Amino acid sequence: MLGLNKKDFSLLLVVAALTLFAPFILNPFPEGSGMAQFNAGYPDLMQRFVIFGIFAIGFNILLGLTGYLSFGHAAFLGVGSYSAVWMFKLLSMNVIPAILLAVVVSGLFALVIGFISLRRSGIYFSILTLAFAQMSFNLAYSVLTPITNGETGLQLTLNDPRVLGQSATADGSIPVTSLFGLEMRSTFEMTLGPWLFQFNAGYYLCALILLLSFYLSIRIFRSPFGLMLRAIKSNQTRLNYTGLNARPYTLAAFVISGMYAGLAGALMASMDPLAGAERMQWTASGEVVLMTILGGAGTLIGPVLGAGFIKYFENIFSKINDTVLHGWFEFMPDGLENLIVGILHPFIGKGWHLTLGLLFMLVVIFLPGGLVEGGQRIAKLFRRKKPDDAGDNAQSTPAE
Amino acid sequence: MDAIILQILNGLDKGSAYALIALGLTLIFGTLGVVNFAHGALFMIGAFCAVTLSRILNFSFETIDPTKTDFLGNPAKIKTTYVEHWFGADFGATIIDWAVPLAILFSIPIMILFGFIVERGLIKHFYKRPHADQILVTYGLAIVLQEIIKAFYGANPIPTPAPDVFKGSFDFGTLLGFEPNAIIYPYWRLVYFAFSALIISGVFAFLRFTTFGMVVRAGMADRETVGLLGLNIDKRFTFMFGLAAAVAGVAGVMYAPINSPNYHMGMDFLVLSFVVVVVGGMGSLPGAVLAGFLLGILESFASMNEVKSLIPGIDQIIIYVVAIIILLTRPRGLMGRKGVMED
Incomplete structure (x- = not known):
């Protein structure tokens, strides 16, 4: 269906179900209960899940298929954000033109950077993209201040022209982003017993776009073009010997992933119309690398999982503090309780980056395929046992 | 003219x-063939060694001096550092300084030691894994270390002053016949330059002689050939990793007074030093040093x-x-060798 085989279509359906019912799924604990802080079903966080999901899907088209490791993708995200905010300032508060412009501008930007960077491969490519991204970041901070508003970040003001819209609303405030009148921040709340579910217009827009981009990425993965990209990853030299020029294909992949990043940036600006230079810093590029690797580079669902995983931990894990821990281990004797809290203390709250770093290292060392490979190994473990318990263990490949 | 000399300095x-x-990065890359994204973290750890030592030296105990009172009228507590107690007030203060x-x-x-453990x-x-994997795992290590x-030390910069002797500036201009105060250069930066020249020539002499x-x-x-000759090359390369870590560490120690x-x-230095390595040519030690100074001077110009x-x-x-x-016109960098990292 939709040009997909049965397996891919069911994967798409699963993702669709997950994103559309996310307000329910991410809110499993009733309001006011002790576990309520693990609820992630509030609009702000859910929007971030899908936006970074889109970013990571795009990044995976480059890293997962061609094997080129770019350390500068945040630059495209930042460019997308800036162009979207400019559209809000100049044209109207409708998100559609902003998103379109952001995708086009970041695509052009990626075309230029990709054209130069892809002349080299391997570590040189990584360094080149890193250099370009740091260059854009430094410029956005200093000389390009008229366009980017420097350190303050680009914001909407009451004096913006907005030719198709209005500079200010009737009561004199800055208008909000909308989709043909449907305000992005409008939220429908549903109370069901002790549960509170929030359905946010902005989130559903992002979710629909995520589904579209996910579908597109499946099509790319299964297309002859995708096959060509995989060939580049497995052996570029051999590809060259068969008389094929690999560069147009890698450049196309680079531009596509840059456009995905621009799209994510535009959505970020649509949900919250401001853009800052720190979105372009190389650590931000590092984050999307973490997401893609953690989830599983080269798999379809991996990057989305990785993005969701990291964003969930960034927002939820960092909220756990010592008081919460003391609450959990209350049943233990005091000394033991304090000991455990003391041990866990550096890993939680503000120290969650430490946990993330350790986790990332473990994944790179033991699970090069990321969370997806982990899931597959576990699934295999259970599947193996059913046909015959005894004889198969010897054949199973040992973990590295 | 004086402006140009000042910028070079x-x-x-x-x-x-x-x-x-960049020298340390190149040592690691040239010997072990590993792209080490954690090298900036080693530099940072070196700087924090300086912080730690100055904290250790400032460990103190309190004595109550009945002859003096503080502003509340209680007997004053006087803090004496152990170092001053053991070595006498003057010498102890010098040590702390x-x-x-x-x-x-x-x-x-x-x-x-740290280098040994990491290696x-x-x-x-990760020797046999692709370079991308090496970058990723050392990047993870860098995050964990920082x-x-x-x-332990909090997120704020910790000021770590240089010894009093080196405070103040040196009027370099008068030496060259310019007017006074035309070229002023802090003493500690001069020390830093001399120190790094010493370390760099030390490493080169060690490798050469x-x-x-x-x-x-x-x-x-x-x-492989060296291995076939019956020499334990792995052990020596591990030592080189430790040496590279030590070079990064002392660079960090001496940099602490310049930048808290x-x-x-x-991480701030890492990106730049990778650029330096690539400009100098992967695997070329003189290239790394040359490119380091070249880029530093270009930046200040x-x-x-x-x-x-x-x-x-x-x-x-x-x-x-x-x-x-440089990368687009001279793919091997300024002084890169043939056959190193040519994909």
Whole structure:
């Protein structure tokens, strides 16, 4: 269906179900209960899940298929954000033109950077993209201040022209982003017993776009073009010997992933119309690398999982503090309780980056395929046992 | 003219830091073939060795002096550091004052040991994996190291002053016959430059004039053949990793008075020192040093007002522009060897 085989279509359906019912799924604990802080079903966080999901899907088209490791993708995200905010300032508060412009501008930007960077491969490519991204970041901070508003970040003001819209609303405030009148921040709340579910217009827009981009990425993965990209990853030299020029294909992949990043940036600006230079810093590029690797580079669902995983931990894990821990281990004797809290203390709250770093290292060392490979190994473990318990263990490949 | 000399001098201290870090990176890359994204973190740990030593030296105990009272009328508590107690007030104060130079002695064994542990425990398993995997795992290691430092020392920069002798500036201009105060240069930066020149020549002399260094150089050229000759090249390369870590560490120790150590200083330097390595040529030690000083000086020239008014913003991007031009026109870098990292 939709040009997909049965397996891919069911994967798409699963993702669709997950994103559309996310307000329910991410809110499993009733309001006011002790576990309520693990609820992630509030609009702000859910929007971030899908936006970074889109970013990571795009990044995976480059890293997962061609094997080129770019350390500068945040630059495209930042460019997308800036162009979207400019559209809000100049044209109207409708998100559609902003998103379109952001995708086009970041695509052009990626075309230029990709054209130069892809002349080299391997570590040189990584360094080149890193250099370009740091260059854009430094410029956005200093000389390009008229366009980017420097350190303050680009914001909407009451004096913006907005030719198709209005500079200010009737009561004199800055208008909000909308989709043909449907305000992005409008939220429908549903109370069901002790549960509170929030359905946010902005989130559903992002979710629909995520589904579209996910579908597109499946099509790319299964297309002859995708096959060509995989060939580049497995052996570029051999590809060259068969008389094929690999560069147009890698450049196309680079531009596509840059456009995905621009799209994510535009959505970020649509949900919250401001853009800052720190979105372009190389650590931000590092984050999307973490997401893609953690989830599983080269798999379809991996990057989305990785993005969701990291964003969930960034927002939820960092909220756990010592008081919460003391609450959990209350049943233990005091000394033991304090000991455990003391041990866990550096890993939680503000120290969650430490946990993330350790986790990332473990994944790179033991699970090069990321969370997806982990899931597959576990699934295999259970599947193996059913046909015959005894004889198969010897054949199973040992973990590295 | 005096402005030009001043900019060259200004470029030297930053260039020295770049050159030292790039030297260590190149040592690791040339011997082990590993792209080490955690090298900036090693530099940062070195700087925190200086912080730690100055804290250790400032450990103190309190005595109650009945002859004096504090502002509440209670007997005054007087803090005496153990160092002053043991070595006498004058000598003890001198030791505390010289905490940063002393931290060099303190940091070298720590960094070498740390390098051994990282190499044996982690990097060893990544020789056969692709470069991308090496970048990723060392990037993860860098995050972990800087978060550990953050957990212990907090997120704020910690001022670590240089000894009193080196405070103040040196009027370099009078020496060359310019007017007084035309070229003023802080003493500590001069010390830093001299120190880095010493370390760099030390490393080169070690590689050039000792048997150990000769074997390492042979191993860099052809690892397998050296192994076939019955020499344990792995052990020597592990030591080189420790040495590279120590070079990065002492570079960090001496940099602490110039720029107060904070937990992400390593990441800030990492990107630049990678650019330096690539400009110098992967695997070329003289190239790394040359490119380090060159880029440091170029950067300080670009921040001159005359240049900035000509091309606005050039000071922010000069290094990257140079790197991009070099990479595209001279793929091997300034002094790169043939056959190293040519994909």
